[in-house]
Amino acid sequence: MAKAKIKYVCQNCGYSSSRFLGRCPNCGEWNSLVEEVEQKTPRAVGVSMAAGGTQTKPQLLKDVSLKKTPRVQTQIAELNRVLGGGIVPGSLVLIGGDPGIGKSTLLLQVSGQLAQTGGKVLYVSGEESANQIKMRADRLAVSSDDFYLYPETDMGAIKANITELKPDYVVIDSVQTMQEPEMASAVGSVAQIREVTADLMRLAKGSGITIFVVGHVTKGGAIAGPKILEHMVDTVLYFEGDLHHSYRILRSVKNRFGSTNEIGVFEMRAGGLKEVSNPSEIFLEERLKGAAGSAVVVSLEGTRPILVEIQALVTPTAFGNAKRTTAGLNQNRVSLIMAVLEKRAGLMLQNQDAYLKAAGGVKLDEPAIDLALAVSIASSYRDKETPPTDCFIGEVGLTGEIRRVTDIETRVREAQKLGFKRIVVPQNNLSEAEFPAGIEVKGVQTLRQALHFAFG
Template sequence: MAKPKSKYVCQNCGYVSPRYLGRCPNCGEWNTLVEEVEQKTATLKATPRVTLAGTKTAPQKIEEVTVAKTPRIDAKNAELNRVLGGGIVPGSMVLIGGDPGIGKSTLLLQVSGSLADQGGKLLYVSGEESASQIKLRADRLGVSGSDFYLYPETDMGSILQNIEELKPDYVVIDSVQTMQMPEITSAVGSVAQIREVTAALMQIAKTNGITIFIVGHVTKGGAIAGPKILEHMVDTVLYFEGDMHRSFRILRAVKNRFGSTNEIGVFEMRDGGLVEVPNPSEIFLEERLSGATGSAVVVSLEGTRPILAEIQALVTPTAFGNAKRTTTGLDHNRISLIMAVLEKRAGLLLQNQDAYLKAAGGVKLDEPAIDLAVAMSIVSSYRDAQTAPDDCFIGELGLTGEVRRVNRIDARIAEAAKLGFKRVFVPQNNLTDLELPSNIQVVGVKTLSEALRHVF
C-alpha cells in the first residue's frame, strides 16, 4: 500500500509547501504551516448546482433571464439595515468577523429572532455551543419563534441534509472555522476545510435563494482567519469592532455587493443584548469638557452617515532629544504631516514638543476631512487656548497650507446644526452653489493661517 503524501499549508495565506518551514515564505508569518494529507482527485468530484427541488442549473440566453423585483427584508434593526444597504437581500451570503466576545453571536441571535417573528423559517447551526446554552442566551435576550430551529453540529454532511429537509429561509453558521466537510481529512479550521465549507454553503444560497449568515474568527492581526478567498466568495463582509473596556460596538461593512462599503452601524452592549444607537454623535460628545484646551470637534463621514467626534491633543515639551508622536484612533503618518505643515506654514515650533492625539470615544477616523480639526486641536494645546465649544471644523489640509474641499459638505453641516453647533469652518471652495442653513454660521476659509486667525 502506497504511503499517503503530505503537504504543508499555511493557515494564514494558503501557501502550499512540500516540506515543513518555520516561516511561510509567502506571508512571512511564523509557525502557520500545518501538515495535510493530499486527497485523491476521485473523492473530490465536482457536482453541478442542484436546487432543493432537484432542478439542475442550465445555460440561459441573457434575454431570457428575468430579474424579479425582490424587496429587501427588514431585519427590524435599523443599524444592521443601514450597513447592509437597506436590508437583507434574499439568497445572499453575509460574513461577520470580530474579536472573541465582541458580540457576533449575540447580534445574530437577536436578528434571527426578528426574522423568525416575521414568519421566516430559520436554522441556527452552532459548532461552539450546545442547544441548551443557546437557549439560555436566547431567554436572556428575549428571543423566540415558532420556526426557529437550533442545531448544534459541525459535520457539513448532516447540516446540508437538514437544510434540504427543513428548506429554511435563513441559515446562521456559527462559526465557519468549526465546520468540517467529511470528504476532507485535514484538521478542522484549516484552509482546505474553510474553502470547501464556504463553497458548499454558497451553492445552497445561490441555487435556492436562502440567506446565509456566517460567523468568522479573526487572527491576532484583526483579519478574518482562513484564506482570503473566503472574503471573495461571500457577498458582504462585516467587521464587528469595539473596545472591550467600552460598551459601544461598531459594525463596519468592508465589502457589499448590494450597497455602499465603509458604512457603519453603532450598538451599545447592555445586559439585555445589543441596543441600537441612532445618534452616535451625541454619544461621542457627551463627556466633552467645557473650557478644556487641546480639543476640537470634526464632522467625519462614515459611509453615508455624518458623525461628530472630538479630537483631543496634548502637546508638551519633550524631555528627550527626539520628540514623541503617539496617536489613538488616528493615522500616525497623517498626524506627522499635519504637524509639519503647522511648523512650516503657521510658524509653530513643534520639533521639540511631544504630541499625544486621540479620537475620543474609541472611534477611528481616517478620512482627509479631519485634517483641519486635528490642526486646531494641536494649536489649542500648544497655545493653551481653547476653541469655542460650539465650533466644529471640516477640511483637508494641503502641504502648502491650503484648505481643500471635501465631499458631502451639506450633510456634514446639517448634522452639526442638528446637534446645536453655532459655527462651522469649511473650505471656501465648498461654498460654491451651497444653500446655507439659517441656524448655523458657515465660515469659509482658504488657508490654515486664515482659519487660525478666526479661531484664536
C-alpha cells in the same frame, strides 16, 4: 482509494508547499506552514449541480429574468443601514470580531426577529450546545415557533438538514468550527475554511437562502483563514469595540448591495444589544467646555455623518526624539499634519510630544478630519481653547492649502442639528451647496486662515 499526499499549507494566506518551510514565501509569515494530508476524491466531470439538485445550464442574457426580490427589513435599524437597506435574499454575510464582542448575541436577536416575522431560521452552532443557546435566548427574550437550533459541525449533515427543513435564513457560528467530511485536513485549516465557505455560497445562491457566517479574527484583527474567504462572500461586517466599554460599532468593509464603510452603533446591555440612533450625542456628551486641545469634526462614515471630538495633548519632550501616540487615528496622518503646522503655520513642534485620540472609541480615517486635527494640535500647543460651538471640516495639503471635501451640505446640517453655530469649511466648497439658515459657514483657503479664525 486514492493515495494520500502530504503538503504544507500556510495558515495565513493559503500558500501550499510540498516541503516544510520556516517562512512562507508568499506572505512572509514565520512558522505558519502546517502539515496537511491531501486526499483527492473522484468527482464527476462536466456536470454542475445547483443546491437544489437541479442541473445548471448556460443561458442567453436576454432569457435571464430579473425577479423583484425586495430587501427584508429587520427590527434593528442600525443593522439595516449597515447592510445597505435590509437583508438581500440569497446573500452570504460574514461577521467578524474579537471574542466576546457580541457577534453571537446580535445574530441570535436578529434570528428571533426574523422568525417572528414569518421566516424560518436554522441556527447552526459548532461552539455551543442547544441548552447553552437556549439559556442565552431566554436572557435576550428570543423565542419563536419557526426557530430551529442545530449544534453540529459536519457539513454533510448540515446540508442534509437544510435541504429537509428548507429554511429562509441560516446562521453558521462559526465557520472555523465547521468540517468538510471529504477533506482530511484539520478543522479550522485554510483548506477546510475555503471548502466550507464554497459549500455555503452554493447553498445561498442556488436555493435563495440568506446565510450569516460568524468568523473568528486573528491577533491583527483580520478574519482568520485565507483572504479568499472575504472575496467569496457578498458582505463583510466587522464588530468593533472595547470590552471594557458598552458601545459597539458594526462596520461594513465590503458590500455588494450597498455602501462600504457604513457603520451602526450599538450599546451592550444585560438584555442584549440596543441600537444607538444618534451616536453624535454620545461622542460629544462628556466634552469639557473651555478645555484646550479639543476640536470637533463632522466625519462621514459611509452615508452617515458623525460628530466626533478630536483631542490633542502637546507637551515638551523629556527625551531626544519626540513621541507621536494616537488612538483611533492614523499615526502617519498625524505626523503629516504636524509637519505642515511646523512648516506653514510656524509652530515649533519638533521638540514636542503629541498624544491624540478620537473620543468615544470611534476610528477615523478620512481626509476631512485633517483640519480638526490641526486645530486641536494648535489649541493644545498654544494652550488656547476653541469656541465650544465651532466645528472644523477640511483636508489639509502639504503646501498648507485647505482642499474641498465630499457631501459638505450633509455635514453642515448634522452640525446644525446638534447646536453648533459656526463651521469652518474649505473655500471651494462654498459654491457647491446651499447651507441652512442659523449656522455661520466660514470658507478658508489656507491653514493660517483657519487657525486665525479659530483663535482670533
